[in-house]
Amino acid sequence: MKLFSGTPLAQFSKQPEKTARAPRHVVALPEAPETSPVRITPIPRLAAGGRWRVEAMRSLSEPLLLWFTRGQGRITVGGITRGFGAHNAIFIPPGCMHGFELGAQSYGTAVFFGRGGAFDLPKEPQHLRIRDVGPQAELSGLIDNVQKELESGRPGAEKAAQHHMGLLCVWLERNMASAGDQGKRPDAARRLARRFADLLERDFRTGKGVADYARDLGVTPTHLTRVCNQTCGRSASDLLHDRLTFEARMLLSETKLPVAQISEALGYTSAAYFTRAFQHRTGKTPTAFRRQG
Incomplete structure (x- = not known):
């Protein structure tokens, strides 16, 4: 059983740095309310x-x-x-x-x-x-x-x-x-995977690529990808692009922000590159995905 659907990022995973440049200025995104009900x-x-x-x-x-x-x-x-x-x-x-x-x-x-x-x-x-x-x-x-x-x-x-x-x-x-297994200390691979996931969640909008995350974690990109494959069966690049694509889908389906603004907010270097990456991942352009929703 495949864990996640979607086309592998063969075309994009070898060049994450091309998506990995921070936008020139911070793009304001809709904020969640401070409180919400059970x-x-x-x-x-x-x-x-x-x-x-x-x-x-x-x-x-x-x-x-x-x-x-x-x-x-x-x-x-x-x-x-x-x-x-x-x-x-x-x-x-x-x-x-x-x-x-x-x-x-x-x-x-x-x-x-x-x-x-x-x-x-x-x-x-x-x-x-x-x-x-x-x-x-x-x-x-x-x-x-x-x-x-x-x-x-x-x-x-x-x-x-x-x-x-x-x-x-x-x-x-x-x-x-x-629970019998709660006291067990995670091994080194799981600890690194958790650190990467936390860092990715914090910084995925900044335009960082896998090499940037690996440097922040003090490991090589190859080692980081090996660990991610070991702990969750997916590469570090795939986790990064999956997180970006989810956020893009949410912004396209739940806001009226222009595609160019969404692209910039997610750290892509251009709206054209964002469109190609999104279409490669989902099979639809951002505009077609929004229209479908």
Whole structure:
């Protein structure tokens, strides 16, 4: 099973530096509001509008818990790919680069904690394989309680949902403590992959290429690519271009910014080069993609 769809960047991956020059000035992009509400969404619905919305590398500005109850697939979090199956709970902190592939029978629930909340949550990604029926039922019940309150419209519903979310945070803390593999220290390759993913998420709009990231990390581009292939089955260049393409798709589909402004905001040297790279990745020009949406 291929983790991510899309044409390999054979044409572009050998020359990332051509996309890797910072724009002459900062382009203002739409900003997310400082606060947002708690939301519960079926995981398959996240892919409405295109599987790229879940498969491509991206990050969120709020914490996210994915609770898979059926099927299997693969998920990449912080540059590390793992398989997931039924009764896997995956917590993703805000700003953590991730993407996942759903199998045909996959189902579950996404819990968005909102922005600006005061929840006590882990600072690092967590992947919990919940084998016992008790904790499985407890988590599903907590999520159902939050959903019921959010949909009830009753007085105090929002406050009640917040309390149930607090109990969900306690569930997460307890099951992290009881998980057998939480104390294991990641090996050097995984640590480097996570550092690269964090740096990429921070700087992908600046126009850096793989060589720039490798230099910042104190390794060679060849070693960085070897490590990425080892930890997630993808090259460093592919991760970079995947993250850029996701952001471009979001800006094209959810804003009215001109293509040239999007190109500049993402660090491309010209709108023409951005158009060629985007079309190579998606099979459509930016204008055609926007028109389709």
